[in-house]
Amino acid sequence: MSDASNAALLDVRDVSKAFGTVEVLRAVSLEVKRGEVVTIIGPSGSGKTTLLRCVNFLESYDSGSIRIDGKEVGYRDAGTRQRRSERDLAAMRAETGMVFQSFNLFPHLTAAGNIMLGLRKVRGKSEAEARKIAEHWLGRVGLAHKADSLPAELSGGQQQRVGIARAVAMEPKILLLDEITSALDPELVGEVLAVVRSLAEDGMTMLMVTHEMAFARDASSRIVFMADGGVSAVGPPAEILATEASNERLRSFLARFRASHF
Amino acid sequence: MLSQILYALPFLAEGFAVTLWVSLLVVVLSLVAGVVLGVGLVYGPAPARLAVRIFSDTIRGIPILVLIFFVYYGLPAVGLHLQSFWAAVLALTLFKTAQVVEYLRGAVGSIPKGQSEAAMAIGLTFRQRLAYVIFPQAFRRFLPPWINGVTDAVKGSALVSLLGITDLMQAINQVIGRTYEAMPLYILGALVYFAVNYALSLASRRLEQRFSFIRE
Numbered sequence: 001m002s003d004a005s006n007a008a009l010l011d012v013r014d015v016s017k018a019f020g021t022v023e024v025l026r027a028v029s030l031e032v033k034r035g036e037v038v039t040i041i042g043p044s045g046s047g048k049t050t051l052l053r054c055v056n057f058l059e060s061y062d063s064g065s066i067r068i069d070g071k072e073v074g075y076r077d078a079g080t081r082q083r084r085s086e087r088d089l090a091a092m093r094a095e096t097g098m099v100f101q102s103f104n105l106f107p108h109l110t111a112a113g114n115i116m117l118g119l120r121k122v123r124g125k126s127e128a129e130a131r132k133i134a135e136h137w138l139g140r141v142g143l144a145h146k147a148d149s150l151p152a153e154l155s156g157g158q159q160q161r162v163g164i165a166r167a168v169a170m171e172p173k174i175l176l177l178d179e180i181t182s183a184l185d186p187e188l189v190g191e192v193l194a195v196v197r198s199l200a201e202d203g204m205t206m207l208m209v210t211h212e213m214a215f216a217r218d219a220s221s222r223i224v225f226m227a228d229g230g231v232s233a234v235g236p237p238a239e240i241l242a243t244e245a246s247n248e249r250l251r252s253f254l255a256r257f258r259a260s261h262f
Numbered sequence: 263m264l265s266q267i268l269y270a271l272p273f274l275a276e277g278f279a280v281t282l283w284v285s286l287l288v289v290v291l292s293l294v295a296g297v298v299l300g301v302g303l304v305y306g307p308a309p310a311r312l313a314v315r316i317f318s319d320t321i322r323g324i325p326i327l328v329l330i331f332f333v334y335y336g337l338p339a340v341g342l343h344l345q346s347f348w349a350a351v352l353a354l355t356l357f358k359t360a361q362v363v364e365y366l367r368g369a370v371g372s373i374p375k376g377q378s379e380a381a382m383a384i385g386l387t388f389r390q391r392l393a394y395v396i397f398p399q400a401f402r403r404f405l406p407p408w409i410n411g412v413t414d415a416v417k418g419s420a421l422v423s424l425l426g427i428t429d430l431m432q433a434i435n436q437v438i439g440r441t442y443e444a445m446p447l448y449i450l451g452a453l454v455y456f457a458v459n460y461a462l463s464l465a466s467r468r469l470e471q472r473f474s475f476i477r478e
Contacts, residue, residue: 058379086388094385104380108398117394118384170384 007070009034009205010174015054017047024050025061026229032174037206039216042226043253048209051226052176055207056096057089067096069173094122099165101179103159105151111138111162112147115169123170137165139222141195164195168204175199177208187222193219215258217241225250267446270437277433278454284347284419284429288354289412295355296362301392303363304370314363321360327421329353334425350422354415360410369404371398402473409466413459420455430454 008031017025032038040048053059054206055066057074060083066073066133073092075146076082084092105114113126115134118146119125125133138144141161151159167175167232177196181189193215200206200219210216223240225233227249233240303314321329334349334358344352373396381391423432434451438444 056383058382090387090390092385092386093382096383098380098383100376100380100383102376104374106377106378106380106395106399118386121394122385122392166380166384224441 004048008032008057009036009069010207011065011067011070012051012055013065013067015051015061017050017054017059017201018060024229025054027064028226028229028231030224030231030234032205032207033221034205035203037208037219038222038224039047039220040207040209040224040226041211041213041216041253042232043256047229048226048228049178052098052207052209054096054179055174055176056093058098068092077110084219090122094118094170095173097170097172097175099160099163099167099175099177099180101182103151103156103163105159105162105166107151110150111143111154111165112146114162115166118166118170133169134165137169138162138168140189140198141165155188155209156184157191160184160188160192161195164199168199174205174207177206177210179209179211180211181210213254225253227253266441266443267437267450270441270447271335273437274430274433274450275311277428280428281419281430282458283417284351284354284422284427285416287351288358288415288419291351291355292358292362292415293408295359297366299359300363300366300370303367305388318360318363321356322364326353326357327424328417329357330425346425347422347427350425350427352457353424354418356413357418358415361414362408365404365407365411368407369400372403373399401436402470405466405473407471409462409469410430413462417455418456 008220010030010032012028012030014027014029015025016023016027030038030051040051040132042048047138048147049075050059055063055068055073060074063081071092074089076084105111106117109117112131112134115137116127116130119130120127121205126189130165135144135147138147141164143158143161143165146158146162151162154162164181180196181192184192189212194208196208196215197219208216208220218237219235223233223237224231224234225240225247232249233247235242235243240250241254244254270398289433299314299317302310303318306314324332330350330353333344333353337344337349377395377399378391386394419429420431422429423435426432428436430451434447438447441447
């Protein structure tokens with residue numbers, strides 16, 4: 001742990017994955033250091049979401065290695081590729097928070113209940129402790145007054161903020177955000193991004209797939225541009241945008257993006 | 263006539279008790295077996311899924327009467343001798359289990375995949391995901407067809423009379439054999455079956471309302 005602050009918290013190395021004959025990830029390598037906010041951009045079908053889902057092993061991968069804090073994710077070791085036990089996988093996933101495009105709140109539980117479930121059953125907190133933590137995080141995302149509302153009684157933006165609170169309440173080492181504003185009405189996007197920004201300011205390590213280009217530019221430590229299942233460019237926002245002239249794919253992606261977002 | 267029926271009432275009550283006992287055994291055993299096999303069908307490895315699928319399709323493709331006779335008269339050929347009561351319970355349970363498997367598959371299958379993934383993402387194990395996320399949501403969809411199946415089980419239990427078991431149906435037939443009062447006794451029998459099943463339907467409606475949390 002001596003060089004823990006310098007070593008990458010998340011270390012993705014040469015990860016490949018195919019669905020049948022379609023190669024969705026081709027030897028992708030990527031590092032995220034503690035406290036960094038890394039955003040992945042790229043055209044649809046470029047493997048962004050698949051990569052994110054491999055990081056907490058919602059998706060298995062065919063070769064390569066993904067390590068969080070030096071520990072191999074999903075497999076006992078990258079060589080034998082023996083899948084971890086169910087218990088091991090669950091314990092590993094508890095260390096990575098994930099926020100989904102479609103929120104995926106549990107509809108039978110209240111906002112507080114959604115946050116408390118993992119705290120109670122995975123972290124072993126008492127009812128009272130869990131409730132306290134849930135209320136704290138609901139306050140952080142501006143929903144202290146909605147603790148006892150069911151998801152169906154909340155707006156999309158509110159649901160997604162509960163989704164974020166549910167993920168961060170577990171105190172994950174890294175937070176994975178999968179196009180979390182894509183399913184929202186435009187006027188609700190801002191409230192969700194404001195929450196993400198405040199988490200970034202607190203030093204939460206995040207890996208984020210997004211189509212919010214302005215947000216990626218302003219809030220990221222680094223941007224990863226993916227195309228055709230591989231990393232096409234990576235660097236600080238200013239640097240990435242400066243390579244536009246020399247990177248044909250990036251240029252056409254940004255051009256199309258600008259065309260569709262005036 | 264009335265006095266004859268009144269005289270027969272304790273005997274009918276004994277038959278009714280057998281009907282309830284058979285129904286209860288079948289419902290409870292098939293629920294346990296059906297849920298286990300149903301989970302295997304949805305989440306199990308390929309061989310387990312195939313085995314459950316073959317079991318369910320085969321059983322559901324056989325008339326229940328054939329199944330009852332097969333278990334009672336057929337199984338002794340392979341060395342399994344069951345008393346008529348247990349043969350009937352086994353046959354009805356097999357039949358009901360296959361149905362419960364399908365109810366469970368339908369109910370669990372209707373829960374969006376994102377629910378499992380969100381539950382995985384917070385670190386819940388497979389059992390915890392079932393217990394705290396999937397089953398509570400699937401329960402509401404499982405309940406109506408299942409209760410319907412329970413009433414079927416109560417009605418279907420009348421078939422055990424064909425193995426000479428004195429359930430309500432058989433008791434009625436025996437009383438008719440002595441009194442020749444077919445009509446009033448069949449009406450009485452019908453009313454008893456109806457009362458049980460109607461009570462079940464009412465209970466089901468209550469339960470459904472209780473578990474109908476709002477969904478988007």
